[in-house]
Amino acid sequence: MMYEFAYVRPASLEDAVRALRMHSEAKPLAGGMSLLSAMKLRLAAPTHLVDLGRLDGLAGIAGNNQAITIGAMTRHADVAASPIVREAIPALAVLAGDIGDRQVRHRGTLGGSVANADPAACYPAAVLGLAGTIITDRRHIGSDDFFRGLYETALETDEIVAAVEFTRPARAGYMKFPHPASRFALVGVFVAEFGAGNVRVAVTGAGPRVFREARLEAALAKEFTPTVASAVAVSAEGLNSDRAASAEYRAHLVSVMAARAVAWALAPTSQS
Amino acid sequence: MKTAVSIIVNDRRCETEVPTTMLLVDFLREVAGSKGTVVGCDTGQCGCCTVHVDGDAVKSCTMLTAQADGASILTIEGLASADGMHPMQRAFHEHHALQCGYCTAGIVMNAVDIVTKHHELDERTIRRLIEGNLCRCTGYSNIVDAILEAAREAKRGA
Known part of the structure; x- marks a missing residue:
């Protein structure tokens, strides 16, 4: 049973920010897939929930030749099915279509995932790998500055993610090794090539937060092939070690998943 | 703390006040009387509480009743027709x-x-x-x- 809280349903993004500012222990509620679960376990106890569910302006997908912009309240199922995303960044559509399970994808949102910054969530890898920009109610934050630590981002306590802009890559791929029980990424790797010599590699699940893997980026910038990725020895230093996998095993999985992601990027299919 | 909701369950409108903490699955079982929807794990894993909210399958144990305000819900009781089973x-x-x-x-x-x-x-x-x-x-x-x-x-x- 959750602790008591007041339920607030703002009519605008400004009202939502105001509600957060008024109550220091208030939290914005997006799809609730992580927050409500945490509240049921009494791991979170906000005094107020500010439900963003009726802010229709926060949901939707738009694209141009350089980038696509996805509203924070857009559900995973809608990203996965979007013709715009599937055409511009198929790896992102496949990633969204493989988060959790389909019931979760009908509720979970991009903004919720990014703001929560779960160290094993899939979306942060895409945001960082695609040189994304987090657009909030007040500013733009580059993905390299956004993810700070375990469930920790650059967001102020009263700041709300409105949308995320993803740079269109020449090609990209995402592969994860799912945790056998939770299906979160034990290790997930997003690779993106933005033209010759410009490659980003973002890793989720392996460490306390999503991070870029410099050695893989340098090697793949020279030659974007699976063989090159699997030859890179990733350091286990600072990686997570738990019942499911040691740090050394996770380090090994990073180059294996990177190689598979590159292979997918070179020959995309509709499934991961 | 309470909140007012108006929710359609299997074509029947239900207008009432519920505790803000009430999960949709508890509303369906205890308020709307749809006991066919059950709680398995209560942690969003098992899917026993799956219902349709505005045409999408979701886990009703991981949704507040307040979030379903204005929605139309289909539960197992609403599947069969006069002609028999779905x-x-x-x-x-x-x-x-x-x-x-x-x-x-x-x-x-x-x-x-x-x-x-x-x-x-x-x-x-x-x-x-x-x-x-x-x-x-x-x-x-x-x-x-x-x-x-x-x-x-x-x-x-x-």
Whole structure:
């Protein structure tokens, strides 16, 4: 049973920010897939929930030749099915279509995932790998500055993610090794090539937060092939070690998943 | 603390005040009287509480009743028509796709949504799409067979 809280349903993004500012222990509620679960376990106890569910302006997908912009309240199922995303960044559509399970994808949102910054969530890898920009109610934050630590981002306590802009890559791929029980990424790797010599590699699940893997980026910038990725020895230093996998095993999985992601990027299919 | 909601459950409107902490599954069972929707794990894993909210299968244990204000909900009780069982229910019956039956309502609700939205279904795809439903008895084989059968029937009828 959750602790008591007041339920607030703002009519605008400004009202939502105001509600957060008024109550220091208030939290914005997006799809609730992580927050409500945490509240049921009494791991979170906000005094107020500010439900963003009726802010229709926060949901939707738009694209141009350089980038696509996805509203924070857009559900995973809608990203996965979007013709715009599937055409511009198929790896992102496949990633969204493989988060959790389909019931979760009908509720979970991009903004919720990014703001929560779960160290094993899939979306942060895409945001960082695609040189994304987090657009909030007040500013733009580059993905390299956004993810700070375990469930920790650059967001102020009263700041709300409105949308995320993803740079269109020449090609990209995402592969994860799912945790056998939770299906979160034990290790997930997003690779993106933005033209010759410009490659980003973002890793989720392996460490306390999503991070870029410099050695893989340098090697793949020279030659974007699976063989090159699997030859890179990733350091286990600072990686997570738990019942499911040691740090050394996770380090090994990073180059294996990177190689598979590159292979997918070179020959995309509709499934991961 | 309470909040006012107006929710349609199986074509019947329900207007009332509920505690802000009330989960949708508890509203369906205790307020709307739809006891066919059950709680399995209460942590969003097992899918026993799956219902349709505005046409999408969701886990009603991980949604506040307040979030469903204004929504139209379909539960297992709303599936059958005057002519008898829904084709998915019939397929589950014919393929013996249940043993203890506790997960069945949730799986049937997800399966109905799957067949409505996916027109090319094979065994691998179905297994992937029912990842959000756990069954501890059957081993899933008969469940997959039942969904395949219902999908074929839906295609013939389309």
